[in-house]
Amino acid sequence: MRKFIVRFMRKKPRLEKNIVQKNISAEVNNMLGPKVDHPSDFSTARVPEIPQIVYPEARRDVMMEEMVHDYRIRDVYRWLEDPDSPETQRFINAQNAISKPFLEKTQDWGAIHGKLTKLWDYPKYGCPARHGKFYYFFKNTGLQNQSVLMQQETLDGPEVEFLDPNILAADGTTALAQKTFSENGAYMAYGLSEQGSDWIKIRIRKAADRTDFPEILEKVKFSNISWTKDNKGFFYGRYPNQQGKTDGSETKQNEFQKLYYHRVGQSQEDDTLVAEFPENPSWRILSDVSDCGKYLILSVSPTTRDNMVYYANLEPGKDITDKLDVKPIVDKLEADYEYITNEGSKMYMHTNKGAPNYRVVVIDFASPAEDNWTTVIPEHNKDVLEWAMCVHQNKLVVCYNRDVKHILQSYELHTGKITGQFGLDIGTVNGVSGKRKYSEIFYSFSSFLTPGIIYRYDFAKPAEKPKILRETLLNLEGFNRDDYSVEQVFYESKDETRIPMFIIRRKRAEDTVDPRPCLMYGYGGFNYSLMPSLSNTGIMFMDTFDGVLAYPNIRGGGEYGTEWHNGGRLLNKQNVFDDFQAAAEYLTKHKYTTKERLAIQGASNGGLLVGACINQRPDLFGAAIAQVGVMDMLRFNKFTIGHAWQTDYGNPGERQAFANLYKYSPLHNIQIPLNPNQEYPSTLIITGDHDDRVSPLHSLKFAAALQEAARHSEYQLNPILLRVYTKAGHGAGKPTKMRIKEATDIITFLRKTLELDRINL
Template sequence: MWRYPKPRKQDDVSEAHSGTTVEDPYRWMEEPDSDETKQFVTEQNAISQPFLSGNPVREKFHKRMMEVYNYPKYGAPFKRGNRYYYYYNTGLQNQSVLYTQKSLSDDATIFLDPNTFSEDGTVSLGTSAFSEDGELFAYAISQSGSDWQTIKVRDVKTGEDLNDELKMVKFSGIAWTHDGKGFFYQRYPDEASGCDGSETTKLENHMMCYHYLHTAQSTDLICCKFPEHPDWLLSGDVTDDGCYLIVKVYRGAEPKNHLYYYNLSSGGVKSSIPLTTIVDEFEASYDVMSNDGPIFTILTNFQASRYCLKTVDLLQPSKVNWKTLVAERDKDVLEEAIAVNNNQLILIYLRDVKNVMELHQLETGQLLDTFPIGTGTIAQLSGKRRQSEVFYLFQSFLTAGEVYHCDLTASPLSSTLFRSIEVKGFISSDYTTEQVFYTTNDGASIPMFIVHRKGISFDGTNPCLLYGYGGFNISIMPRFSTSRLLFMQHFNGIFALANIRGGGEYGEAWHQAGMFEKKQNVFDDFHCAAEYLIAKQYTSDNRLAIQGGSNGGLLVCTCANQRPELYQCVISQVGVLDMLRFHKFTIGSAWTTEFGNPDKEEDFKYIYKYSPLHNIPTSGRYPAILLLTGDHDDRVVPLHSLKFIATIQDQLGQQATNPLMIRVDVKSGHGAGKPTSKLIDEMADIYSFIASTLNITWQD
């Protein structure tokens, strides 16, 4: 029996939704800076921290993570101006360092070291971009994992920063004009001044600005905004020839956008840029890949669920005049396209959740060759229209990283292993990966990867960690994970990744099959994955842990509510758990394009049925649960996890034999930029919790 805190319950806080009255007794937790909320967090950590650190597995796991994670980590090199750059981490550095070299055979030197930004590594590097000539470098920094960023500019020759400093920047790119005088970026209005990521205020009026170097931010030009649509988000880019500004407008997180352009070569940069419309309907995704004068090549899912390439003549922009350059395929999803070597395209496809990379002719779309890659993921790809070489980083569940270099002028096409990333003591041949396809309730075939040591017995006794996401058109790909490796190595564990509907693994139709009123498909797919693993005796219900983050946190908490008997342990990281109020905080309104709007009667009916906060059982067995959140998570704000843990402890705490806990990290956000030290601490806590609740012991 656990003694949980007894936070104050407000009996007079409720809302009426379509004739249904919904109580909200812990709404005061939506004030993150109140003394009462801070006290509640302190009381929760006072329970979870001793439990997590009390298991001897925690110290052993942490020590092994420090040993095994201490391997060199290289990113794919890229060329800007007349120099090469790449990111490199010696092993346990909190942040990866940006290195530079004149040629691939020269010694590299440090160009920018984010570890110097703060002593504890909680200030990280965000978005960045070099000017066209490679002489200037604009980069953004983020503090404590917040989405808020501050943009600075560095002189490449001197290595010194200019005085330029841009704040109130969020969800922004950096797009230099080719004259090197400045760049476009996105920010929020001055009212956002002072925000640090701990606030919950709803964000509105995203706008695109242009910053001239050596000027104050207060003089920046406001080039584009849509005040009549305060929830819209903007992004901008400059074409490879420097002639056009491309503006995309989103109304949420859906893969649909408006597409506009502005002729920089004739109009110059100015306030309130007169945009010309290419597409002004939210019906599909449109992304400009390259251009030859007014002929644009666009990656789109318009009338092509699995994406294709179209060419658009700006002189005749109507869709009836669009031409198909590379047609949609029957099964493969076209994920990425970049123009290289002047007249060629590299296309990355997703085929049954494994990448395929091809070289095509830009003018005709003709397939020229296929890159020889293994079964896994192209984690990074670098190349430019006017460059004749590319680099790419390959990863898989059992491959930490292989960096390849390809000279596109060579015939026949060949890729050379440039760097191999080795993990000390890890022998990949001791492990195996299989992909299975299981059938869900409505007959859909769902792919799932299963990874484990060779030679283990399938007798139902193995601990298993099942991971899922299922949303926002995001594909969850095979990637290397040190913590999962240790789970397999020292717990004799099995890792399973279910590529459930709602993601992008099979295109937009797969995504749409798991959103809005069809969201239950996502949970059913995950339940069926668990049932498959148990039926095939990979594991059993008392040895099964499930894990997910963000939308995946919503997934695992909903599954725990719906089928508590099926799972023994639940790890929910930065989860969206209050589905009736998610749209009222920071950027949450953008997710109504995925979940629906709970303020609308037709949407409320299906959202309320699965909202984790509002469907916690009031009695019976419940799996052990560990929620994780960060005090500077300004994407999925901590109130989701705080209200959920308070409710579940109140309703089940007196009878639950399994621990119901939360871990609230300080100076931590949604996940991006998390320093290595915090990452290792978090993994040690997670696997300590899994070991405790699955009743498994450490094996040397």
């Protein structure tokens, strides 16, 4: 399902159709305070004792002032936008010199790290996918930094290592970012990411002997790989050479992507340019070769929301030596379109055009006017049709989102008649594989308390039910998922909109009123649905602190289709923050937790959520974790792929959008607290030095400004810390060792800053 590649701020389920300054060293020891022995089991009430922190002073460039749309903007930390300047590096080093000892030089850090390591150490598997005469699946024995791609001739046959990324970098920071097999399964084109960057290098591996062709394709980013049916080559997108480095630590905008055709075994220099849109430098191109092999379908978009559709005719067996004649089918950015399959010139598309909850339509490229479109699977009035794939020649497997729970069904391709339903518990289909030419499919299910169950179903044997192929279990002594409850509640936001929220906790007597520590996670953007899934950090929080997990499905996401997304984007973005704050009020009002015990967490767009909410309502939260967040809303569009986010945030170059962004931009709305009720919660800001999705400059500037405000407040006693990880990006491909360390830092931070009365280490 290739459009997920361009959902740069989103994290979709993995769907594989063919199988998203001051020297402070003297103060560090004083900041640590006395060591406190951790109890081996539940202890009596504990109030956190946080030593006074002396923050490094960041230079304030008072001359950096400009007028933008009649607003006087003082950007005193703009110098932090240069990742290569010695001054920026000194700032980062000074911040880590505070945050690392605060987190790591305690007895608890080691105990928490050991427990998390044991929790992580269980076998993990991905969905098998059939390609040619082999099956492939990902496997991680437990603590391997990267999962290994395995190969089997039969599902019960010997497993052979096909590609092990762990041998590519000693520290595990080279990851297999994507892969696509040729039609006959003879070759696999795959992309490697280094140190967390979105840049990838494409190589080609032979299925038979597991060796690579010599060529390496570079300057590739935000691209899929689409093979021609003759197995001789594939289409991919790449960017032109640019001045300076391209390793993920740069901030230069990504522009002028072009579509190329590569022939197996030849140099990248010999690749053929087949499509480009030079008059629109922000446009990106994803391609699909149709199932029949006669059409190249282009999904073109400058944003993360809508896309246009173009196509070109292909002549199977004929070499591609020049630009293709690309013709428009949909040339307006007003809806999503995703290719599913085709019969001749009739293309089956998944779209929200005229259907906020999505539908499946047929567009005849020979007569593409919208009046000629036909609907195969109509829009549901409540359930959101998330994706569809064609298998067993004439079957559509369709996934619906029903009140934040996945429903999996099958339909007849030509009539749209439902033919079956796959029984699922409350949870998420987080992986699926299948092909039109094969009758079998595989799908993976997960939930808040279930790591993963992989099922196999064969459409050629309709009388048989799906069979469990593999099931993974957590490795945590004493953990039993039956001891926990998963509850979905609905609460009212500020404007009385009903918002769903999942609450997970250890079971208690119904009449027990016992507020517990609570970790609330949110996202709220880019049409991404926050679905039930297992979080090792969340399991650790519940087991160690007898804690509660809360996941509000706030507006801006895709839980209820396009209208839910629209309700939390552009001029409606404040609804996202209101929804999240209302969730906090619900949890305290109904005694799930207390303000002092409530921590909030979010990453990427969710980091923006955390930053905005601690500015607007610091009185609601005891602690906050903001990971790789978008914090400077007035300049986000100037760096790497930030311009693609304007469909959710708005264009700062337009006055109305700028005024709206200025109201909630975390960097520009920091308060200097005047009394204890306005004290910021204990805050941990996290970023990576190779994050070229959301540049670390956002976190650096926000932390500098927040610490400056804290420095001038006699009431701000809660710590404000910045942790910058090296050889780390936005999150995808992060090695297991680094994931465990980051989770340990987060749990240790909550251990030291929340009011906890039960600790099980």
